[in-house]
Amino acid sequence: MPNRAHAMSSFAPVWDEALLRRYDKSGPRYTSYPTALAFHEAFTPADFTQALARSNTGRRGLSLYVHIPFCEKICFYCACNKIATKNRQLAEPYLSRLDREMVLAARHVDTSRPVEQLHWGGGTPTFLTLAQMGDLIDRLDARFGLSSDPGRDYAIEIDPREADVFTLRHLQSLGFNRLSLGVQDLDRDVQRAINRVQPKQLTETLMDEAHRLGFGSLNVDLIYGLPRQSEPRFAATLTQVIELAPARLSLFNYAHLPTRFAPQRRIDEAELPGADEKLAILRRSIEMLDRAGYVHIGMDHFARPEDSLAIAQRNGTLQRNFQGYSSHAQCDLIGLGVSAISRVDDVYAQNPVRLDDYAAALDDGRLAICKGLRLNDDDLIRREVIERLMCDMRIDLAAIGERFAINAASYFETSLAALEEAERDGLLTRDGLVLEATPVGRLLIRHLAMAFDTTLTQQSPARYSRIL
Missing domain, CATH: 1.10.10.920 (Arc Repressor Mutant, subunit A)
Incomplete structure (x- = not known):
């Protein structure tokens, strides 16, 4: 395979702390260009449906993103669009509105185009009951036609506190072949500081079962820069995660922006690691992942050389979208649910971030697009x-x-x-x-x-x- 030797060689950089500090400025993550800050409210649902119609002529595959906003508990670091509730019944009207959105969008889509990629994010998608998950898959299949192709990439984000081995078996029966587990940190003291107490055994049991069931790829999300973290403590977490052998690993930098994200105001800033400690955590993590045989895909993503993400990068078919790096390039992405963003043909289109606004639009029989952008x-x-x-x-x-x-x-x-x-x-x-x-x-x-x-x-x- 081309460039394999290069891809598998050491990626650990020569560490120049002064240089890294000089370039450590604020900037976009480029899950889109232009970024979502350029979206404007003059963009209408009609602009989006016209883009859907144009995209049919290209016969590109489809990618579907479904946003499930509900969480039983709020993690203090979280910057996602979510709704904290213990009331599982809130999901029922939301699923009904998702179906209305699918019907309205699918009218403009040639549904013989294969759904090559499916991603459920949140929030916590596993907030849904097993029956609700099955119902949502049935609705997606009825509206767009899901795929059984072994090359499909059907992924779901999982909170190990909200899932067990029966959940995994059910997800496999629904057609999911990739899992992403939110871990963040295995240190109990750090977990208490971020309101996410998650015993290692929960994560370990799910990963063992996922491997046994033969899920094609398993991703683990970690975050560095959280309160009470230090270089040795985070290295202990990473050592345990590497032993669990995920195919992919994301190492996100915690961005403390309490003026924008209310839950972060409950984090004690005095407990956040300083700039020196954060760089030390990052340096050691990179060295450990390098020794463990992971490829640095870019930014905060790492993968084993045989994973589809690393293969796509070697083949020049890697793509970036609103879920990060993707091995399925050139798909038109249709986002479903509150706050979801679509990338179709030459436009971006976003749904409202407030559930009431999203619901009102669909109850009125129209797509909930509230802003977007057509690229020049x-x-x-x-x-x-x-x-x-x-x-x-x-x-x-x-x-x-x-x-x-x-x-x-x-x-x-x-x-x-x-x-x-x-x-x-x-x-x-x-x-x-x-x-x-x-x-x-x-x-x-x-x-x-x-x-x-x-x-x-x-x-x-x-x-x-x-x-x-």
Whole structure:
């Protein structure tokens, strides 16, 4: 397989703390370009349905994202769109409205197009009962036609406190073949500080059962920068997680933004690790994952070389979407549920973040799209550059020039000039119009991508998290 030896070689960067500090600025995560901050309310449901109709001519596969906003308990670090409740009956009217949304959207979709990817996120999707999960799958299948192809990527986010072995067996029978487990940290003291007490045995039992059942890929989410964390304590967590052998691992940087996310106000800022400690945690984690044989996909994602994510990166077919990195490129993404975002043809479209607004639109018989964006030619060009850079860790601007019929050297003159300092500092190498991130550049890939972003001057840096 091409570049396999390179992909499996050590990714641990030469550690220069002063350099990392200099580049550790705030910036987008580029799950889209332009980012969601550019979406506007002049975008209408009709704009979205027209994009759905246009997308049918391309015959691309479909990706469906379903947002389940409910959680029984709020984790203090959480920045997701969620509703805290112990009332499981609240899910019933929500599922009914999801079905209305599916019907309204599917009218404009050629449903013979294969649903190659399905992702349930939240919130806590496993807040639903087994019967409700089965009902939701039946509705999705009736409206869009789900796939049994072994190459499909059907994933669900799982809270180990809300699932057991029977849940996993049920999910497998529904067609899910990939699981993502929220762990964050196995240290009991840290768990208490973030209101997420989750015994290791829960996670270990589920992972063992998932391996036994033959789920195609298993992801574990960890967060560094949480209260009461330290380098040795987080290394103890990572040691235990590596022993559980997940195919993928996400190591997210906690962004403490209490003015934007109310639950974070319950975190004692005095207990957060300082900048030095956070960098020490990150450095040791990278070294441990490198020794354990994981490939650094980019940013905060790691995978075993045989996982589909690593294979897609080697093959140049990796994609970034609102759920992060994806092995299924070129799918049109339809987002369903409160706050969900769609990426279809040349548009982005988002549903309301408030459940009442989402419900009111659907009860009125219309799609709940409240804002979005249709990309212009420059947006499309820069989206391609940023996405390929984020996914491949390299970009051939000459090839971009040929694809879009532009003179790449002059078109990206300002961007290339902005990257000269990063090149001098060893974040990337340049051979003509081919740019490639170095190991340390992979950690700072968001900074490299920002050089191609022409929208940043219109936005406040405070709206974004720091890179490291």
